[in-house]
Amino acid sequence: MSKLKILATSFIISFLVWSFFTAPLLKYVATGIPSSGQSFAKDDRRNMIEGDQLQLLYHYWLFADMLQGKTQWLHNPYEFNTGNDADRLAVDSYYFPFSLVFALFSYITTRAFAWNITGFLSLWLTYLATWLLVSRFTRNKTIGAVFALTSILMPVRWMNLLGGSPTGFAMMWIPIIMLGVDMAVRSRSLTGGWIAGIALLFASWTDLHVFYFSAMLLPATFIISMIMPDYTVTENDDSASVRFKRNLFNGLKNLIPTAICVFIILLYVITVQRYLGKSVMKGGREIYEIAIFSQKMSGLWSFNRKAFSAWLYLGYAFLLALSVSLVYLIASLKTARNSDNILRKHITLALIIAGSLCVVFLASGPYGPFNGLLFTLARKFIPSYTMIRQPGKIFALMPTLLALCAGLGFAMATEKIKRVRPLLLTVIASFALIEYWPRVKITICMLDPDQGAYAAVASEAAAREEAAHALVLPLWPGDSHYASVYQYYASLYRIRLLNGYSPSVTQEYKDNVFKYFESINEGIITNEQLDSLINMKIRHILVHENLFPEKVSPFPVLHTLNQLFNCPRINFINRTGSVWAFQILDEPIAKSTKETPYYFPARHWLAHNFETQDDPEPILIPETQERFLRIRAGNHATTGLVLQANLPNLHWQARIRGAGTLKLSSHSNGTINETSVTLDSDNWEWVALPVKDIEEGRKMFFRLQPETGFVDIYETVLCAGNWISPEVKSSIRIPAACFFHSGYSDIETGSVYLRSDYEQRAIDFYGPKLPLAPGVYKITLQYESDAKKGTELGAFNFRTSYNETERWHHVIAGNIAEGVWESTGETMHLAFLFERAADMRIDSVKILRLK
Template identity: 35%
Template sequence: MNSFRAAKTAGLTLGATLLLWLCFSWPLPRYMNDGIPSTPTRVEHETTRRMVQGDHLQLLYSYWLFADVATGQTPFYYNLYEFNAGDDEERRCGATDDFPLSLFFTPVYTLAGRALAWNLTGLLSLWLTLLFTWTLLRSRGQPVVWTLLAALLAIALPYRWSVLCGGSPTGLAMTWVPLFMLGLDAAIRREKMWGGLVAGMALFLAYLNDSHVFFFVVLIAPVWGLVVLLLRPDTPPWRNRRWWGRMIVACLPVVLVLGGLMLAGRAAQGDIVDSMGTHGRSWMEVALCSPWPRGLVARGGAGADHALYLGLVLPVLLLVGLLAQLVSCRYDPVRQWRRTLAHVLLVLSVSGIVILALGTRGPFDGYFMELVRRLVSPYALIRQPLKILIILPPLLAVLALLSLESLADLLGRRRALLTAGSVVLLATMLDYNSQIKPGVCLLDREQGAYAAVAADAKDAPRALVLPIWPGDSSWSSLYEHYVSLYHIRMLNGYAPVPPMGYSEKVALLHDPANVGRLAAPQIEDMERRGIEYIILHEDAFPEQVSSYAVAFTLHRLLIHPRLELLKQDENIWAFKLLKTPRTVLPALPDWPLFFPSRYSSFEIEHFQSDPSAVVREEGASGDHLLSLPPQGPTAMIGPIMLWQSHDTALLLRVRGNGSLRLELQDASGEITTNDVVVHDPDWRWERIPCPVRDDSATTITLGGQSGHVEADVLLVTAGQLPRVAVGESFSLAPPLFFHAGYTDLAHNAVVLRAESEPHGEIFYGPMLPLAAGHYSATLRFSTDAPVGTRLGTWNVAGGVVATQSCAVVAGAEARCRFETSPGSLPLRLSFDYLRQHDIMLRDVKIARVAE
């Protein structure tokens, strides 16, 4: 009989989970074997994109590592494939953080691959959450439909889907919250030791999987214990020693587990300190992650606001249920006072959780968050206030059922009330479902450049993957996925807290490789560590990585005498480090200039020595400029890196009548002085050549010499746009632009792939000033799309008199006419890609035309 009931419960909850999962996760079920969820709120019309960087890939890598160890491909308790500095023994670290769900992932991965294994593991965590919550609620003896719908709240809240689809370990670890509550309920209400064992096990699993889940479970334990005690059907025999003995024995496993973790030095505070630093998060960090209160009820929110969403239906139900319970207590206080107190305590707990989830945007400017941070020291280490919502779903499920129970007790269990309560809970589910729009990351099963490295290596392959980050950037999750395909040991990696010494000994030393610099210190370090390969992700190259677009880095790597191109597979390039320099360099397209990034542009007023010299003006870059009279304030920029190129120069936007002195001091202390004479009331660009003999850190100082001159912005450039007369034109090779996709060297073009690139402006440049005049900008392209298909929009903005745009349509010309004024700000051409078809961008032609 018990077996039949257990099977019935398992079947009912599994069926309900499947139905909810199909509705909430769609279209993921269509790509079960090909992709995994990457976001709960996609902004693109397309539902899938190949290899989207993010925490979902990092967590998948963690589960894959456990499976690889379990199947004997990787030594036990080793993570060899990231942050590997050459000594495998230094990479002894845990592969058990994802236990026990990784035990389910492993056999499915072995039989069917990582995408299906990952998706089924997520489904399993939802089912277990529902099963535990259902079992917890069944003891209330309410109608099955109410119990089931209330329990479904535990897996329907947008926060659960936010962390589950976003790849946070929290999404899977939240499974253990209702299990802990179930165990504690059995230990206190039924005085059963197995309940304490279950609660202790849940506490331990929460600790293994996610320190935040562990911390908040411990935080809510006393409150939940008191609620359970108040909801007992009988009055606790406070003076009965045997009762106290049974209670102590039942709860002892929880105390022992918690004490054991604390004694081991890895309890909640220790774990969070390890992962977040010893000084806690600053108030500003918390503010940046705090949602707006409108997110509680505003539909269609994004980010933290989306995860906070509760809607209107459920809070109204909880409020009505509380009023009903208060009325019942007034009529029958003797029988109802304990349940009323438990109900009020739950309402206050849920309200407190929501207030703390608002962080600095909570009532009274975040007073309650500040108070809790002072009183509970580990709380100061939490950056995302929303993390407290970890414990909200099962509490809401209990409170929703108690509210319906209170209404039934007050009004009677009429069929109309049963139907109305069910409709309210179902409406809540539908409301939450409308908030979830998952995006799917399609996974690569192979990658040619990485495969070439693995095939070429005589021993275990070791590589440096570019761009290199400090270690905590989600861009590196792409590297984790690819190295896992071929068991390549990577020098860099991705972790919330990188290994000790990584930042100084690895990231800082090899950061110049992001601009293609491989000098003797970097090469010697790579050889010492046994690293023979460099892999470049061309399309994972945001502006903060380098002073220039990726073409600058790619060009320097291709012509480096110690590197040989091993393989290009679309957006990824693999280079081999040669033992001796080569004498013959490859023939490359002519790239006469390189486009500066925003990190090569300096608003001079930000570097002034006297704030009173800053003047607000709408026509200036950043709407401010710096006044530089003689003997007045100066501006000191740097030290900044000046990278060697064939035409390094500074472009300074100035106006006025007088002169400036510009000094460049390199790392050796040598100073080069340039006097800039200005006689123009309108803005103009002054070019100051600064040939760089070797890549060097340089400090730039700017001050007035005579007259009165105003300075706006300084650009560090590697070439300039040509000046052309009316009727003349020049071309810019697409690889020079900031772009997604990949470079086709044979055609000197950029290829954008509909399956892989994001929707939006993913091709732009040159971010350089253009002489005053009338121009046309033509984007030449080819595509296999049918004639008349719209592929995107060609835009001209920045540095022009009026913004212009035109549709990019297959079989038609994409040309915009525009005008620039004297001394105009840097020109920005961009292509807004619609992801309808693949497209090859072949040329950007700028022609001077008559007015």
């Protein structure tokens, strides 16, 4: 088969596999990019899905923008910018050469198309290189073509590529490196040394995981190439030792270009290590953190594609071929000893299999055999292995290794039955396609071509003839995937953000930026903070209402928005979709005040959340699966730290029972507000303690301490405002904007809008997470939708801290959405599952007490 034919055939096969495995991506190739290869949702498309794909897309775009001269070379001014672009010097590889390919296509097409074609080309070159590599070891192009399919069929490749991980692109370099080393050693080719070196260099520029593991593989590849006989070079009659020395010398000589590239890599790695030395990653990863990100070996064989370990799946097609081959080879081992070449092939195959087993064991990290013994030894003896947080990343080597060992084993085992090879290869290829395809289910992230709130910020800054700078809420410590959405929108208008998203965040940023401005997430805004922002040239604040999880604030996003509206030095300028834009003013202006009708709590402590002196185990109530914590005199239960906010009637509430005297206390910087209550009942009751002497931004905690007897603690919440259960035959109407929600709200009407194109199929609306007095209630979700009558918009049920009602109340367009809840006095909330069948508007929730 000619080289041109191999190029064309590999391209066609790669394109067919890519099209088949990523369907329906071709339909949206110019407007959307993959965000996951493990879609669990009914729908495979959604706009602006936060994740690694947007982060990597940002860096590809940044390089393209530098080439066009629109961004200063080797600078990253659009994230972590504290006012001086010069401080954003970033000597980095910018994922070259993938970023170069993206740049060239992005100039003539869309970003989405450029991303997708870059991913496809990496897949094609992976297959081509693996084909050539396997063909060299098997001396058969057809065998090479079939077994090279592992490189583009195995889930590990798709999970990384479709998930937007640089590893998914950089896996291309692994077979190229092995191919280059083999050419240098067995074919005595200096070109092979250059191929291996340049591929290793590019691996270091595109993904440190692939580079690190490829560097580990390099000497192993050299060894198997030294052992494997070469049929392209005629051997003379010299002794085996003479031939070995000559081959060793030639191999090392031809790998001199690789050594040159390794020296260049060392210079690059030293620069990277200096950068990481200032980050929170310095010192390596703790084993408990690694365990969280480790896959279990059950994923190697499990048919459950939704499992966390599913991307370790090896499959049965190629393993079956390898196993049958091994049985034959072991049986023919005695015969192999009579032939030097056959014996060397046997040894080569054994070494590749041994290396593959090491990869499998290391990929499971602490969950590997013998409690992760091999992983523990690797961390102890292999330099920098302690930096690996995701052990499964080493599985990037597996597609190439499996192709090589299965292909070589098949070729050796079928040497005497070549007539049936075509049939066997057809069966193996078909089985592999059928087996691997169902394990990949793509989710497509549709890219917004514009964003009005960001555009308003850029326009306002341009009117002042200044570069646009902004703070985006929620503000994270720099390591949250939510910020990838900020990065994308900022790149559309070249807005310099104080925010950022990076795997290595400096401690200085965490201490001086995140911790100082963190309170703004909660609506706590001081003049000092605003002055500091202005000194950083930041004149705007953007709020992503739909990316506002409970973690960032004690109360829903409505409170933060109202605080921004109420601040005399902040002026609202635009809202587009779920993004709000505000301008920071030098001087205060007169403003009307927006009130928050209800404050739903996000700070909630259950029995297992408290800090105690002697760590008593929570007590289980078998009938209800509820738990409570029993604390006796001499012990205490303490909540975590929260920030104080100047809110009406800020107070702690605890649901307790017991016998004795209990002291309740609120602590803040040495200031203690306390009271005592007497308990003598088996019935649960709520007690409250106001927060006094409030100083905004100061941290506080709540403590329950029995002075005599004991207390049972069910739950504790931090509350504000006035929440009163309705009387019998009376009702309350709660505006939807008060709830925790996705989508966006209308501040004036209190409605919440859920969009089928943006929101995920999840609990997108819930609350109040407050107690209702014991009784029976009818709860109505008041909504509107333009959907066709009978369309199922979603469903809701009622939940407490430990339980949820099994019954779902379906929300059908044109029908009333209501359900009945019998309260026993604990906190409860309505949880609405949005089906994304159509857009809808939720106006309010009505709670009517029946008895």
